Amino acid sequence: MNQLMTEIIDGLGVMHLTPGNVAMWLIAFVLFYLAIKKGVEPLLLLPIGFGVFAANFPLTGLLEEGGLFYIFYHYGIENELIPPLIFLGLGAMTDFGPVIANPKTLLLGAAAQLGVYAAFFGALFTGLFNVKEAACIGIIGGADGPTSIFLSANLAPHMMGAVSVAAYSYMALVPIIIPPIAKALTTKQERAMPMGMMRMPSKTEKIVFPVLASIVIILLVPKSAPLIAMFMVGNLFMESAVVDRLTDVARNALMNIVTILLGLGVGSTMTADSFLNSKTIGVFIMGVVAFAFATAGGVLLAKLMNLFTKNKVNPLIGAAGVSAVPMAARVVHNMGTEANPQNYLLMHAMGPNVAGVIGTAVAAGAFITAIL
Amino acid sequence: MTQVNAPMVGKVLSVDVKVGDQVKKNDVLVTLEAMKMQIKVYAPADGEVAEVNCNAGDVVSTDTVVVALK
Amino acid sequence: MVDWGNATSVALSGIISVFAVLAVLQIAVTVSGKVIEGMAKSQAEKQKS
16 A cells, blocks of 8 residues: 555656756746747747757656657657758748849858858867867857758757757847947948849749759758758749649648647757756857857958959848848848948848858758768 | 839838828838838939829839839 | 867868858859850740741
């Protein structure tokens, strides 16, 4: 009888609740607050937050082999299924017109990856991280959620939670991070530089682009294929205009389904032991460094390019290489209007913005090639 | 006559002037919505509004002359 | 302990890959753009005549 009572009481989760669990709950509540009250990336932070919350209940078996969250994580994220599916949806939503109209902007998307490598070295300098972990911290500078998750699932799964929460949080903070740095590196005159109307690429060009991009990128960096191939097939669906049902499902239903599974899966990796340590603080500090250097890289290369070309670009659009699409482009547009109301930088800024997504995926593929 | 084209493809949210208004450079003529943000179209020079060629709800492109000034 | 040599080569290979890929893509897009434009012009001329 006594034994039965002991067993029952022992089976109560509340008896096994640790301070670590409760701390993680509080973090989950912060994510809920940010998502619900502050509107910070709710599509990701809400499921991630709940994944954190639910994973930190004792005795649930959710994270054990065969458990529900284990299944989301193991079959969706660990085997690299979901991030590429998100890229399928993103490709079906992304307009490469501004890139095709002004291909120089591809280089601005490359320059913004400077943030990746600045944070990579910064992380190594702290002495807290090894090369694999530093690469995952670096990729935060790419300002791309699925790519960060893709890379950390590959190289440092124990940091995936911290890396993705940092990535999504800083993406939402782009209106605060980009302007001071862009203003510090440019003069008012440079920011007021007008950019005229963009030429509209033909339908043929927009259909050729995803095929051409796949050939170039995947031949040069094969390990970027999971992300790039899905990105480009989604884009081809959309631009061909002959598979509207597929395009529609890719950008809507499928995207929403995998977002739920991704959020819960990622959040569930954030247990007390994996999250509550000095490494996590390092991730968040280096994340800001990453975004700052990404902004600087884009702006500085734009200024450098202007020395060599007749078709000058407003250096502000370099900052849109920070590929938080389309937030960074919007921020750049507003900075441009502030300096010169006659300037409409939004579509021009979309060029580097989407080029940055490609740049980050290539950077991730390059890390995998070099490290594994 | 100065023709003011829409700076990019978007939907007209509001027309902020009417025919006969005197505007100065950088006054708001029209507000568009593109990429989920509000884009204000500013007058390129001083003048009087001669024509207003769009209404709230229209989808405009860079070929569309939204307002003409004289 | 950090193997700085390894880290530098990882970073360098990364930066070079990113720039190389995007530069080649830029050239490819520019060239194909001109080709497509040329083809469209000659088609338009054929239709006129």
